[in-house]
Structure formats: C-alpha cells, structure tokens
Amino acid sequence: MTVPVINWHMLMPELVIVLTFVIVMVFDLFKSIRKSILAWVTIIGSAIALWASVEMLHAGVNGSQFNGMLAVDRFSMFFKIIFLVSTILVSLISINYLDRGDKRQGEYYVLILLATLGMMLMASGNELIVVFLGLELMSLSLYVLAGYFRSVQVSSEAGMKYLLLGAFASGFFLYGIALIYGGAGTTSIPEIASVLEDGEKSPLMLAGMFLLIVGFGFKVALVPFHQWAPDVYEGAPTTIAAFISAGPKAAGFAAFLRIFTSALESLQPEWIVVIVILAALTMTVGNVIATAQSNIKRMLAYSSVAHAGYVLVALAAANKDGISSAMLYLLVYCVMNIGAFAAVILATTEDGENLKISDYAGLGFRKPLLALFLSIMLVSLAGFPPTAGFVGKFYVFRSAVDAGHIWLVVIAAINTAISAFYYLRVVVVMYMQEPDEELEYHAYPGLLVFTLLLATIGVVLIGVLPSYFLGPAQISTQFF
Amino acid sequence: MSLEWYLALSALLFTVGVIGVLIRRNAIIIFMCIELMLNAANLAFVAISRELGDPSGQVFVFFVMTVAAAEVAIGLAIIVSVFKHRETVNVDEVDSLKG
Known part of the structure; x- marks a missing residue:
C-alpha cells in the first residue's frame, strides 16, 4: 500500500471552497463584523473557485486523485462551473433578503458553501461511495437551509418534509450501491464498467441499478418521486428554493450521467426504457399540474419538475450529443430559474411576501423594470428564441431525434406548448390586468437588480451565441 | 453460511424499513425506519465484503455510520423545531403546505 501522491493543484476549486467556508465560519464569531461581509466573502471565494474551474476546463485537465476516487476531468469542471455560478447568484440575492428579516446569517453562508462542496464531490466522484458522501453533504446542508427560518411555521415544515423524503431516497441510493458492490465486486465506476463489459449481468446489478434510479429520481424530483418538491419550494426561504431548484438538481444529474453512461453503459438496453x-x-405531469397553480413558487416548483424531464430526454439519447446537450440545458436552466426566483423576491411587498399570481396584476406599469426582467426569464423558461431556453431545448430535442426517440420528442414538444400557456399567463397578468388593490412595494434593492441583470445577460448571451457554451460541453464528454 | 442468507436478511430488513416509512405517521418512527434501511445496506456491505475478501466494503460501513449519525443530529433538530410550532410530529397533521 503506497501513500497516494496528491496533486493539490488539481483540487483547487474544492480547496478554495473549503478555505472560504472556514473563513466565513471564523468571521461569524466576531460581533463587530457586518454580516453582509460574510456574503461577500462567500461570493469572492466562489468566484475564485469559478475562475480556477474555468482555467482547468480550458487547459483540458484529465486525471484523477486519491487512487482514482475523484475524477478531475472536463466533465466535472463544466458542472463545477454550473454549481459555482448558482452559488454566486444565490448569495447575491440572499444579502437583501436576509437583511429584511434580520435573520442570523453566518450559518446560512456556511451551509451554502458546504452544499456546494457536496455538489462538487458528486460531479467528481469516480467511486459510488464518494458520490454518496457528496450527496449526503449536499442534502444535509439543504435540509437545514430549507428549515432555516425556524420561527416561520412553513419553513420548519418544509425542512421536515425535505428531510424525511430525502433521507428515504438516500436509503434507496445506498442499498443500490450495496447491491452493485455485490454484483460487480467493486464500487469504482471505471472498474464496474469493465466488469460489465465482460458480459456479467447478475440480477444483483440490475436490482442495484433500479434502486439507483429511484434514489436519483427523488433527488432530482422526477415523477412519481416529485411530491416533496412543491411543498419544499413553497415553504423554504425563496432564496433557498432558488438554490435547491438549481445546483442540487444539476449535481444529481451530473452523478446520474456519469454513473449511467459510464459505469452502467452495458446495461443501456435495460435502463433506457425506464x-x-x-x-x-x-414532463407531462409537471407541466399539466403547473397550469393549475395559483402560487408562483409552486408554479415554478412544478415547472422545475418538468425541466428535469427535458434533461431526461437528453439522457435517453445516451450518446455524446445527448450528454453535452443535457449539460448545456442544465447551465441554461440554472441561470434562468435563479433569475425567475430573484424576480419573485423583488416583487415582495412591505407587508410580507405576495406570491399569488393574481397579485402580479398591473406590475407591468407600476414596476416596469421588474416586470421586464421577470418576462424575459419566463419567456426563456418557456423556450422562445432568442433566449437561452430555446437553445437548450433545441439541442436536447435534436440529440433525441438523432438517437431515434421521435415519439419522446413529440411528447416533449407538446409539453413545451403546455408550458408556454402558464408562463405567458403570468406575463399577461402583469401587463394586461388592472390590480384590485394598491400594494406597497419595496424599493428596488440595487444588488437584486444587479443579479437579475447578470442572469438576463447570461440568458441572452447563451441564446445568441450558443456555440461558445456548447463547445466546452461537447469536449467535456470524453470521460468514457 | 452462504452469502444468500445474509443478503436475504438484509433485503428483509430493508423492506421492513420501506414499509415502515410508508405506513407509519409519526415522524420519529419514520426516521427510525430510514435508519433501518441504512443498516440493511450496511449488513449487505459487510456480508459481501467478507465473501469477496475485500476489506473496502467494511470501510464503507464506517462512512455510512458517520453519515447516519449526522443525519440523526440534523433530523431530530428539524423535528423538534416543527414540534415547537405544532405540538405534534404526526406527518398527517403537519399539512399547512399543500395544493
């Protein structure tokens, strides 16, 4: 047994996040430090990690660390970029949101950083146990964050629902790993792939694979494992709802893609049907139920369930095009979804949150800037050109058609039409309906507007110049 | 004894855990059933590890036990914070979020 040689340089993004998390925790001890400093430390640390990930993606890193347990490749770097962008955007919108309620802030940013670290381990994990540990680090932080406003009844309730269903899902995931260990004799992803190539399809492997699908299904909220999503999104603090809908979903799919297209590639005939x-x-259940929602956070929750369905369409293609289009779609989805939640936070009134879609009547005249931002995000979520949402859907559908899933793409296209109905309904309400009563709105907090501006620039930029973002995704799929 | 017996016992424990989560309504009992599921996986890991003569499976069990302990600490804290609001941990009565 030799001591593994650790190349610290390859672990830069993770190390920066760990260091930032320690700094935030220590700073929180000093009463004299303004709490918004903690948010800025988080943002700067994540930005440095983001820069390191972008550099490593450009340099084309391809290696592994800790005896092959952690893959440091372009695939994981692309996902780290998605997570870090989400973390930065969510930290930006959190500053004003937390100041309003005068809430404790130190733990908040510590937990966000820990969740980000967990996601990064999930994307890099080249060993099922590492993926499991990353998943748990992420999930445990998110359970606490969902119930962060302890004095608010719905927030605690959201935390409990998320905890019970999330831990239930982890049980399935872990049992799946145990059975795959039994079937393959190893938990290393490349070794499982080579064992399977030799033609051993034991029933243990198959059972383990289905349990993994159930575990992932809960984590990324696929129907029929989605019931927790609307409740948690509605009850959790809005910034955390934005966070849960973005990064963790991308992290779940990162591990999903790596395990199923790499380790379990030989079982493709079995899993592709599922x-x-x-x-x-x-797609269908998420979109149809979303049309019936009157609360905007619940509507966005069901819409995020539906968006997970679109990513699955790309996974069903199960080739390099499918994987790269899924990666691009997740990047697009994270930016536009956090943008939409930021607009929801901006639309809150002085006397609390107004989250009914009918409350948005007349917003187009009274808050023109806000209504414009929200409209751009919703149009992008619906998938109209020239926004990023269109580009994301286009590449996903094309990869699925190329792989021969014509019927699936037809269903996806019908669903896009259904989703346009409920997204555009909000736009119609904002611009064409008169409000019933006058509501007192907050003044525009500069940071929130800045975040929305960033998200809007991102959405338009990806929409206009998709090849700059698809290119890195395509070269990132060389991990087989 | 052969590996099959251990795996059968572990599958049985796992099933008991899943059924418990689905039919019991007390949040703490549900939580205990989830722990049962994790321990079923631990039993499978240990049995397979011995069968293969590969010690890594036994190391995984330590990781899982650590995760389970952290989960209990966080889980009980969240359940207590719900209890402070509602004076109950029955999941059917904790229903202010629905639609």
Whole structure:
C-alpha cells in the first residue's frame, strides 16, 4: 500500500471552497463584523473557485486523485462551473433578503458553501461511495437551509418534509450501491464498467441499478418521486428554493450521467426504457399540474419538475450529443430559474411576501423594470428564441431525434406548448390586468437588480451565441 | 453460511424499513425506519465484503455510520423545531403546505 501522491493543484476549486467556508465560519464569531461581509466573502471565494474551474476546463485537465476516487476531468469542471455560478447568484440575492428579516446569517453562508462542496464531490466522484458522501453533504446542508427560518411555521415544515423524503431516497441510493458492490465486486465506476463489459449481468446489478434510479429520481424530483418538491419550494426561504431548484438538481444529474453512461453503459438496453417512460411522465405531469397553480413558487416548483424531464430526454439519447446537450440545458436552466426566483423576491411587498399570481396584476406599469426582467426569464423558461431556453431545448430535442426517440420528442414538444400557456399567463397578468388593490412595494434593492441583470445577460448571451457554451460541453464528454 | 442468507436478511430488513416509512405517521418512527434501511445496506456491505475478501466494503460501513449519525443530529433538530410550532410530529397533521 503506497501513500497516494496528491496533486493539490488539481483540487483547487474544492480547496478554495473549503478555505472560504472556514473563513466565513471564523468571521461569524466576531460581533463587530457586518454580516453582509460574510456574503461577500462567500461570493469572492466562489468566484475564485469559478475562475480556477474555468482555467482547468480550458487547459483540458484529465486525471484523477486519491487512487482514482475523484475524477478531475472536463466533465466535472463544466458542472463545477454550473454549481459555482448558482452559488454566486444565490448569495447575491440572499444579502437583501436576509437583511429584511434580520435573520442570523453566518450559518446560512456556511451551509451554502458546504452544499456546494457536496455538489462538487458528486460531479467528481469516480467511486459510488464518494458520490454518496457528496450527496449526503449536499442534502444535509439543504435540509437545514430549507428549515432555516425556524420561527416561520412553513419553513420548519418544509425542512421536515425535505428531510424525511430525502433521507428515504438516500436509503434507496445506498442499498443500490450495496447491491452493485455485490454484483460487480467493486464500487469504482471505471472498474464496474469493465466488469460489465465482460458480459456479467447478475440480477444483483440490475436490482442495484433500479434502486439507483429511484434514489436519483427523488433527488432530482422526477415523477412519481416529485411530491416533496412543491411543498419544499413553497415553504423554504425563496432564496433557498432558488438554490435547491438549481445546483442540487444539476449535481444529481451530473452523478446520474456519469454513473449511467459510464459505469452502467452495458446495461443501456435495460435502463433506457425506464428513462424514456420517466421522461415522458415527468414532463407531462409537471407541466399539466403547473397550469393549475395559483402560487408562483409552486408554479415554478412544478415547472422545475418538468425541466428535469427535458434533461431526461437528453439522457435517453445516451450518446455524446445527448450528454453535452443535457449539460448545456442544465447551465441554461440554472441561470434562468435563479433569475425567475430573484424576480419573485423583488416583487415582495412591505407587508410580507405576495406570491399569488393574481397579485402580479398591473406590475407591468407600476414596476416596469421588474416586470421586464421577470418576462424575459419566463419567456426563456418557456423556450422562445432568442433566449437561452430555446437553445437548450433545441439541442436536447435534436440529440433525441438523432438517437431515434421521435415519439419522446413529440411528447416533449407538446409539453413545451403546455408550458408556454402558464408562463405567458403570468406575463399577461402583469401587463394586461388592472390590480384590485394598491400594494406597497419595496424599493428596488440595487444588488437584486444587479443579479437579475447578470442572469438576463447570461440568458441572452447563451441564446445568441450558443456555440461558445456548447463547445466546452461537447469536449467535456470524453470521460468514457 | 452462504452469502444468500445474509443478503436475504438484509433485503428483509430493508423492506421492513420501506414499509415502515410508508405506513407509519409519526415522524420519529419514520426516521427510525430510514435508519433501518441504512443498516440493511450496511449488513449487505459487510456480508459481501467478507465473501469477496475485500476489506473496502467494511470501510464503507464506517462512512455510512458517520453519515447516519449526522443525519440523526440534523433530523431530530428539524423535528423538534416543527414540534415547537405544532405540538405534534404526526406527518398527517403537519399539512399547512399543500395544493
């Protein structure tokens, strides 16, 4: 047994996040430091880690660390960029949001950083146990964050629901790992792939694979494992709802993609049927229920369920095009979804949150800037050109058609039409309906507007110049 | 004894845990059933590890036990904070979020 040689340089993004988390924790001890400093430390640390990840993606890193347990490749770097962008955007919108309620702030940013670290481990994990540990680090931080406003009844309730269903899902995931360990004799992803290539398809492997699908299904909220999502999004602090809908979903898919297209590639005939059915169900149920929602956070929750279905369409293609289009879609989705939640935070009134869609009547005249930002995000979520949402959907659908899933793409296209109905309904309410009563709105907090501006620039930029973002995703799929 | 017996016992424990989560309504009992599921996986890990003569499976069990302990600490804290609001941990009565 030799001591592994650790190349610290390859672990830069993770190390920076760990260091930032320690600094935030220590700073929180000093009463004299303004609490918004903690947010800025988080943002600067994440930005440095983001810069390191971008550099490593450009340099084309391809290696592994800790005896092959952690893959440091372009695939993981692309996902780290998605997570860090989400973390920065969420920290930016959190500053004003937390100041309003005068809430404790130190733990908040510590937990966000820990969740980000967990996601990064999930994307890099080249060993099922490392993926499990990353998943748990992320999930445990998120349970606490969902219930962060302890004095608010719905927040605690959201925390409990998320905890019970999330831990239930972890049980399935872990048992799946145990069975795959039994079937393959190893938990290392490349070794499982080579064992399977030699033609051993033991029933243990198959059972383990289905349990993994159930575990991932809960984590990324696929129908029929989605019931927790609307409740948690509605009850959790809005910034955390934005966070849960973005990074963790991308992290779940990162591990999903790596395990299923790399380790379990030989079982493709078995899992592809399940994925196709889950994709069709997830899109249809998510979109149809979203049309019936009157609370905007619940509507966005069901819409995020539906978006997971679109990513599954790309996974069903199960080739390099499918994987790269899924990666681009997740990047696009994270930016536009956090943007939409930021607009929801901006639309809150002095006397608390107003989250009914009918409350948005007349917003187009009274808050023109806000209504414009929200409209751009919703149009992008609906997938109209020239926004990023269109580009994301286009590449996903094309990869699925190329792989021969014509019917799945037809269902996805019908679903896009259904989703346009409820996204545009909000736009119609904002611009064409008169408000029933006068509401007192907060003044525009500069930071929130800045975040929305960043998200809008991102959405338009990806929409206009998709090849700059798809290119890195395409070269990132060389991990087989 | 052969590996099958251990795996059968572990599958049985796992099933008991899943059924418990689905039919019991007390949040703490549900939580205990989830722990049962994790321990079923631990039993499978240890049995397979012995069968293969590969010690890594036994190391995984330590990781899982650590995760389970952290989960209990966080889980009980969240359940206590819900209890402070509602004086109950029955999941059917904790229902202010629905639609």
